[in-house]
Amino acid sequence: MSELRLSYPACTLAEKSNFTPQDVQLIENRVFARGLDGPDAVATLLALEHCRAEKCVEWDEFFIRTLTDHVVNHLAPAGTMTRAKADWLRRALARGGLIASRNEIEALVRIMEMAGTQSHHLAAFALSQVWHAVVEGEGPLASRRKGLWAVLGMEQLTYINRVLAALGSAQPFSVADAEALFDPALDLTPGGQKSAWREFIARVAGPGAVAA
Numbered sequence: 550m551s552e553l554r555l556s557y558p559a560c561t562l563a564e565k566s567n568f569t570p571q572d573v574q575l576i577e578n579r580v581f582a583r584g585l586d587g588p589d590a591v592a593t594l595l596a597l598e599h600c601r602a603e604k605c606v607e608w609d610e611f612f613i614r615t616l617t618d619h620v621v622n623h624l625a626p627a628g629t630m631t632r633a634k635a636d637w638l639r640r641a642l643a644r645g646g647l648i649a650s651r652n653e654i655e656a657l658v659r660i661m662e663m664a665g666t667q668s669h670h671l672a673a674f675a676l677s678q679v680w681h682a683v684v685e686g687e688g689p690l691a692s693r694r695k696g697l698w699a700v701l702g703m704e705q706l707t708y709i710n711r712v713l714a715a716l717g718s719a720q721p722f723s724v725a726d727a728e729a730l731f732d733p734a735l736d737l738t739p740g741g742q743k744s745a746w747r748e749f750i751a752r753v754a755g756p757g758a759v760a761a
Contacts, residue, residue: 553589553593555596558575559576559596562575563597563602568602568603570607572608573608573611576608576611580597581615584615584623585619585623591619594616595641595642595653599649599650609652609655616660620656620660621663630664630670632670634670638660646681647681654688654690658711658712661675661711664715669755672712673750673753673754676749676750676753677750679701680746690704690708706727713753718753729745730745730746
């Protein structure tokens with residue numbers, strides 16, 4: 550995607566300092582008049598999301614809706630979530646396993662919610678964003694606290710519960726679960742915190758899932 554050359558008017562919009570509602574209307578009607586009709590269109594959508602412009606609410610809504618609809622209803626095989634489709638989404642959204650923006654995080658969760666229990670192919674990837682945020686202090690879910698005294702806050706807890714609900718879990722992840730999973734004392738034992746996280750991913754996504 551780094552080699553993508555944006556055509557007009559996307560190239561001009563990508564250089565702006567902010568997106569206005571009028572810009573979003575132009576993007577929807579001119580840049581994506583035919584929807585996400587190929588790999589270049591998807592790359593253009595993601596490039597606009599990652600450009601330096603400050604985004605308006607209208608862009609957030611357009612980006613999330615457009616990407617979600619494309620993945621669920623148009624990307625083959627339409628209407629279902631396969632492992633190959635999940636792998637494509639991981640490659641599209643993440644670099645080194647890390648998602649860069651809040652809009653991409655929200656799109657991922659909505660895709661899982663629409664895919665229902667079929668979204669188990671995305672479970673480990675989605676939940677790994679919490680590991681990156683809490684332990685490594687990276688990604689859009691991150692707070693400024695990390696390392697030995699890493700804690701899981703309400704934002705990350707809400708995110709986990711949305712993922713678990715999409716997978717069909719009727720039992721929400723509790724604060725006590727979070728405290729056990731990210732117990733600072735686990736950092737004092739070799740691989741302690743990582744081991745606890747792997748066990749959690751295996752329970753949720755299946756024993757073959759790859760944790761962060």
